[in-house]
Structure formats: structure tokens, C-alpha cells
Amino acid sequence: MKTLVKTLSVLVASAALAGAFSVQAEDKAAANTAPVGQVCKQGEPCASAAAAAAGGGGAKSGEQVFNTACTSCHSTGAAGAPKVGDAAAWSARLAERGKDGLHHSAIAGFKGMPAKGLCFACSDDELKGAVDYMLDKSK
Ligand code: HEC
Numbered sequence: 001m002k003t004l005v006k007t008l009s010v011l012v013a014s015a016a017l018a019g020a021f022s023v024q025a026e027d028k029a030a031a032n033t034a035p036v037g038q039v040c041k042q043g044e045p046c047a048s049a050a051a052a053a054a055g056g057g058g059a060k061s062g063e064q065v066f067n068t069a070c071t072s073c074h075s076t077g078a079a080g081a082p083k084v085g086d087a088a089a090w091s092a093r094l095a096e097r098g099k100d101g102l103h104h105s106a107i108a109g110f111k112g113m114p115a116k117g118l119c120f121a122c123s124d125d126e127l128k129g130a131v132d133y134m135l136d137k138s139k
Contacts, residue, residue, distance in 0.1 A: 060122070062129030062136075069119035070130050079112045082138075090138040099135070103128045 066074070066084070073081040082089035093102060106127045109115035116122055117130070 062133030
């Protein structure tokens with residue numbers, strides 16, 4: 001009988017301890033999740049820090065986009081790409097589709113020209129800038 005009482009009191013004590021631990025754990029969990037719950041909205045300082053960390057910190061210039069994404073085909077004429085500097089090739093395309101049409105080709109693709117020139121991280125404006133850069137260098 002004495003052992004039974006002892007066993008019971010140990011059980012009760014450990015149950016109380018377990019309760020105390022679980023309360024502590026919940027407090028900790030709440031503290032750990034608080035910062036994660038904060039949403040970083042565009043335009044807030046935390047959002048621009050994230051954008052900067054993602055690389056670039058703002059839009060790339062047409063020249064930068066060209067040098068990283070377009071030069072492989074448009075400097076060599078690979079697959080029939082109009083070469084930068086080839087005024088005849090570019091003016092014919094410009095006459096046919098206009099600047100807007102060429103912008104659209106760069107974004108959506110055109111025959112052998114892959115959509116976005118394979119620069120999937122490029123924004124539409126960055127792609128348009130790269131087209132304008134090539135047109136500028138091909139007059
Ligand atoms: C994998 C090769 C390749 C890459 C990379 C590439 N292009 Fe092209 N591009 C082509 C080819 C090929 C054509 C010619 C398509 C045709 O008329 O058959 C072309 C044509 C174009 C045209 C003319 C489309 C028209 O309507 O006449 C534009 C504008 C253009 N590319 C922009 C870009 C830009 C901007 C980039 C970089 C962001 C780029 N390209 C990257 C292959 C490429």
C-alpha cells in the first residue's frame with residue numbers, strides 16, 4: 001500500500017512537471033513564430049532589402065541585359081538572330097513590326113527567338129530596354 005501511494009505521487013508529480021514543460025514550450029513556440037508571421041510588403045524597407053539581396057537592387061539597364069542574356073545569339077547571329085550592329089537586318093524588322101512589335105517578340109518569342117531571350121528573371125521593361133539597346137547600336 002505504501003508503494004502504491006509512492007508510485008501515485010510520483011505519477012502526479014511528473015504529470016505536473018509535464019504540464020509545466022508544455023506551457024513553456026508553447027511560450028517558446030509563440031516567440032519563435034512571431035517574426036515569421038510579419039509580412040514584408042512591397043515598398044517597405046524590408047522588401048527592398050530582399051530585392052537587393054536577390055541581386056541587382058533595381059532594374060538592369062538594356063546594356064546589362066543584352067550583355068548577359070542576348071549577346072550569345074545576337075552578337076554571333078546564331079540560328080539566324082539579327083546581329084547587333086546590322087542596321088539592314090534590324091531596320092527591316094523595325095519597318096515590319098514597329099518598336100512595339102519587336103518588344104513583343106522579345107517578351108513572347110518569335111520563330112527562332114525564344115521567349116524572353118531565355119532570361120526568365122528579366123522583367124518586361126528590362127527586355128524592352130535590351131531591344132532598344134540593340135536598335136540603338138544597329139542604326
Ligand atoms: C538562343 C538564341 C537567342 C537569344 C539568347 C536571344 N535571341 Fe533574340 N532572336 C533569336 C533569333 C534566332 C531571332 C530571329 C528570329 C526569326 O526571325 O526567325 C531573334 C530575333 C529577335 C528580335 C526580332 C524579333 C522580330 O520580331 O523580328 C528581337 C527584338 C530579339 N530577338 C530580342 C532579343 C532580346 C532582347 C534578347 C535578350 C534578352 C534575345 N533576343 C536573346 C535568338 C535569340
